[in-house]
Amino acid sequence: MKLDAIDKQILELLQENSKRTNKELSYKLNLSVTAVFERIKRLEKEGVLSKYVALVNKEKVNRSFVVFCHIKLLQHSKSFLTRFEAEVLKLDEVLECYHVSGDYDYILKIFVSDMNAYREFMVTKLTTLQHIGSTQSTFMIGEVKNSTAISLS
Amino acid sequence: MKLDAIDKQILELLQENSKRTNKELSYKLNLSVTAVFERIKRLEKEGVLSKYVALVNKEKVNRSFVVFCHIKLLQHSKSFLTRFEAEVLKLDEVLECYHVSGDYDYILKIFVSDMNAYREFMVTKLTTLQHIGSTQSTFMIGEVKNSTAISLS
């Protein structure tokens, strides 16, 4: 699908704040409300706009302790990977999990309340997963940037 | 601020899909539309709900190549950190940047179109930053889980 300059502007604006109304967008883009409406519907239908979500402040819900955990598996056959991935999906504390190249196999991003909670998570959940070889935890000290908006320029 | 069970349900539902209407939420929660409305306004005012955003499918906008880059600085004085962080903030390709404990100082999550674009990004942007000691790039092979929703149970 082709995205013109107006589509890109709409995407940038909605990535920043999805509560903007079509009227507000129509002002900014010098278009009619209908034109904006139709473009957004098209972007949704094509799957360019995949989801609308509310973001919650992790400090306010007691999940400020963020950990990046690098994981090595014992073996790398497809069935091992698949099984591990299915189990990770079930863990609420894990918001992100990526299969990666390099020294280890997976990067997990984990949100918990504090170090004690993380210890509990490791002992009762993470290290009980099948096929895990090793884990290495890196703790977030500060958040410099955390955006969900892909730049389209 | 105290969050009761209903607040948590609202947060879970809006983190999953912020387009749900107050009426829809009121059905699910056995409440009136006004009660839902008031609770959401309170959660926004208190900063628990911090933002509403549209998520864009990275494949559809040609940013499927995701890289985690570990960075070490040459020195760790406050002024060096601050300056580095200010420069990273300006880089559109970097969606996330965290100051972390461990072998390296920062983790960056970078979105580009392909390996060539990443090479270009490294050469012209990343490695020209002040105070950089070393970088180590890890490439995403597959996305197992990528959620923005913090579980509140």
Next chain:
DNA sequence: GATTTAATAAGAAAAATATTCTATATAAAT
């Protein structure tokens, strides 16, 4: 124990927004 007070919720009314419908304009295709 009766009476305020504060917090929450319900329902109706009003305001704002999203959505549909009809009509035009424009450029590409035949």
Next chain:
DNA sequence: ATTTATATAGAATATTTTTCTTATTAAATC
């Protein structure tokens, strides 16, 4: 020239958000 497809605008309608008034409840005060 004529058709076709695409994008847009404006008006009409449907839906949602927001406000306002009233009622309920539980805790706090006398």
